[in-house]
Structures are given as C-alpha cells and as structure tokens.
Amino acid sequence: MSESAQFVNSEQRFRSLFENNLDIILFQDRNGVILDVNEPFLQLLHLSRADVLGRDISDFLPPELIAVFREKLLQAFQGTRVQFDVAVQFIGAEPKVLNISKVPLLVDGVVSGVHMVARDITDLTASHQLIEQQAKKLNTIFESVTDAVFLLDREWRLTFLNSEVERLLQVDRQHVLGRNLWTLFPDEVGGEFYHQYHQAFSMGRAVHFEAYYATLRLWLEVKAFPSEEGLSVYFSDVTLRHEAQASQEKLAQDLHRQNQDLQQFTYIVSHNLRGPLANAMGLSQLLTTPDPDQATLLNHLQTSLVQLDVVLQDMNTILTVRDKQDVADLPAPVRLTDVLDLVLKEMNEPLQKAGGQIVRDFPEALHAHGNRAYIYSIFLNLLSNSIKYRSQQRALLITITGSPHPEGGAQLTFADNGSGFDQEKAGAEVFKLYKRFHTSPSGRGMGLYLVKAHIESMGGTIAVKSEVEVGTQFFLYLP
C-alpha cells in the first residue's frame, strides 16, 4: 500500500468515525463557527448540513447557555481538553442532557480548531434522578415509620439510620454513619444484641427479641432481617410495657403474699386464738359446779385469758408491721453499730445470766437504710433467741459480723453455738408465725416471724442455717 493510500485510508476512517458516530460531533473555529458537523446533530435540530455550516453555534443555543458554551470553547482553544454536563434545548430540538467534551485539534503546536463531542446522557441522567428520588422516598418512609431503623453492612458498619435511632440511642448520625456497630457500642459486645445479630447473620434468618440496653436503661423490642447487603434492624422502646409487666408481677406477688398471710391468719385463729379460748370455755364450764380445785381452776382461767390477750396483742403488732410496709417512708440511713450497742446494753443482763459471750466484728461505719425501730427489734429478737435456745452442753458464744454489701447496704451474720434445730424438718417453716421448733423454754413462735416481716418491709432478706447441737446462723441483708 502506498503512503497516499494509507493517508486516504486514514482520512476515510476518520470520516466514517465522524459521520457514523452516535454522539454529536461538531468542529468549530475560535469564534464558535461550525465548520463541520455530523448527522446526529442535524437530526437533533431537524436541519440540513447547509443550514448549519458556517453558522455560530450560539445561533442554535438558548440565550442563557451561550456564555457557557463560549467560555468552554475558549478554554479548549487554550489547549486543554474540556468536559462538562449540560441540560440544553437547542432551538427547534428536544431537550437533552449532554455530556460534552471539547477537544482541541493541534496543528504544528497551534490549536486550529476544536472538536465538540456531545454524548446524550438524557436517559442516564433521568435514571440517576429516579434512583435519587427513590432513595429520598425510601428515606422519607424510614423517617416516617415509628420504629427506629438502621442498616448494617456485612462488616457491621452502619450504612443508614433514621432519626428515631438518633433519638432513642442518643447518637448523632454524622458521627456514627460508616462506623462499626461494636466500636460504637463496646459494652454490648458479647451481650444479647450481639448474640442475636450474629445469629441472624450466621443462620441467615430473621430474629425477633427483647433485650435490655443497660446504658440508657431501655427495654428494646428488636427485629433484624439479614440480607445480601447486611442486616436491617428495626426496634422500638418497650420500657413502659416492661415496667407495667414488672408492676403486674409485683402485684401478683403481693397478692400471693396477702393470700398466704390470710391462710396463716386462719391458722392463728383456729389454733392460737382458739386454743386458750377453748380452755377458758372449758374451765368456766367446770366452775359452774363447786369443785375442791376451784382456786386452780380460776388460776388456769386467768392464765388462759392472759394467753388470749397475748395472741391478740401479737396480731396487733403483726398487722401494724404489715400496714406500715406499704407506706413509702423515706428510709433513713441507720448506723448499725449504734443500734447494736443499744441492743447489747438491753440484753446485757440476760446474757450475763446465761453466761454468754459475744464476739463482734462490725465496721463502725456500716450503714443500712430502713426503720431504726425495726432494726432494733430484729437484733433484739435474734439475740434473745440465741440466749433462749442456747445449748446446755457448752457456754453460749454469739458471733455477730457485718460488712458492706457490694450493691449497697449491709450483710450481717448472727451465729451462735446453741441447740439449733433440725433444718430438714423445719425447712421454710422457721419464719412462720406461731411455728415453734423447741419445746422448752416456751417460745411463742412470734420472734422470727416478726424479724422476717421487719426485714422484708425494708427490702432486705434473711436466710438461716442450723444444725442440731451445733448452732444456728442467720444471714441478713439490709439495703
């Protein structure tokens, strides 16, 4: 092939490229005059080549775009390739969005003209806009649902969240988007949320659960749906419902306790109240006829009536404790050593008589919150029990220890080396009213019942461990 043939060939190739290109191609001089043009431009403007050649492109542009096109052309003439997107309606043409490149043609180092290549991106732009609109719509939907919604990618990064998430979790969208969920909420790593989300991911299955977000003290109901992209999480604040449930449970517990009290009350009436009453009735019946033992009969009658009165007084005491239980007295801090000092002073004489000894390991500053009179009564009852039920085999030793409870308040132990009781047999009965586990000396079965009632009314707990002829230990927690 000759050199000229090669040239012709290249010229032909260029023409073919120029004419058959789907993009619009113009060749302009410095003044914007169109020197050459291809078919797509003519089609767009419904003009012939003759209508266009030799005319300034400005003649076909809407007035507001003339300056832009001129400026870009001048930039190209300075030797740089220029690119820009523009929405333009050439006169007599359809509106289009064009991606325009202006490419300078250099001949011997001088820009001799500029090719303008315009690609029709109308459809592309429209679909971009559609996507944008849909994203906006989606955003509006996510914002308008009452649930908090966030999306995670497969690396646990937050890719989206709505304002309910910002509100509930007290986070700022700008600060959290794109960040790893577990670096944002390090306290939750290994917790319920962590396990559930991991399960949703690994099993590829939606999860639905309720969990407590301790940091903000919120109960959240969560649904999480795994997908190719990651995880979509919807949640709402159900704290109120949980609180309602908790108070309902408490109500049920209270009711149960009241019911038990009532049963116990029936028991008291049938045994402890009716016992001395039946005796009094029997004795008074005997007294209707003369009897050589009249004095004894009268004496027993009196004793029975006193017993009756004691039971009634006991019941009064109990009902008073029960009544006060629900009164929202602000619990005052009580220094336990002060109360213990008082009780030990009170018990000093019976303790001396019994030959007992007390070992005390009790920090001076130990405090509990509650009713001082109750705490006094608790200490007094426990100590007098230890004295009353001491072993005949050995000298009484009572050890009282106290230490601060990790969650506030105090934990105390009252331990003695007394006669103890058969715990297997007594079980939970020890704290019941008028239940006795020793035959002598006589106890009414009232003390431990009151101790427990007092402790529970202050929100504390009591437990007992005992072994026959080894001793008894009471474990107290006072808030």
Next chain:
Amino acid sequence: MHIVLIDDDYISIFLTTKLLQRENITDSITSFQLPQEAVYYLQNTLPDQVPDVILLDLNMPIMSGWDFLDAIKPFESQLAGRCSIYILTSSLAPSDKLKAEEYSLVTSVIPKPLDGPKLQAIRAQVLENRS
C-alpha cells in the same frame, strides 16, 4: 378404762383430767406434754398394755399430732380394735377433719373444749366397740 392424753398445753391437760375424773370415767390417766415421750411409752408398753383411748392434740411443736400418728404406724396392728384415738383440737379447719379420715386408727375429731356430754359419748362409743 386407761386413757392417754397428749397435749403440749398443760391447762388443756389439767382440764381434760379434771373432766375425766368428774364424769367418773377413769382415774387411770397417763398424760404427755411431749408426743415423743408418748411414742416411747407405747413402744415400751405394747402389746402387753394397750390404752383404751388416746386423746391427741394436733398443734404441737417439733412433733405434731399428725407426726405422732405417723410415728405409731408400726404398732397399728397392735392398736387396731383395742385403742380408739380421738383427735382433740382447737382447730376449726375442715381440712383437719378430712385429713383425720386418712388415719384408720382415728375414731373421730372432737373440737375443744371437751365437756361432760362429749366424754360420755366417747365412753359409750368405746364400750360399744368392745362388746
């Protein structure tokens, strides 16, 4: 007629003893404030001596009347037909009456206080059973 009283309440024991004497039912009374001691007593006297009647209280510490009945189960054959057990209780609970029916040795439940007519009824019943 030999009667065994089991009641932790000394006034109740006094009252029952007094009534038994007044109604001329018997002077042969053995009373226990501790049911454990009554069990021990029966262990040692059976089968040579069998009390005709046991009057048993229910509400007692450590060993209740029910516990006592369970404790003497081994001697049931020696007692059956020869000894009538009456539960003597201040309890008004119907559940106690129902529970008593589970024990074949228990003849009936008698609410406290005991009185002359009730004792005479017991005597009549015991004598009738014997004949």
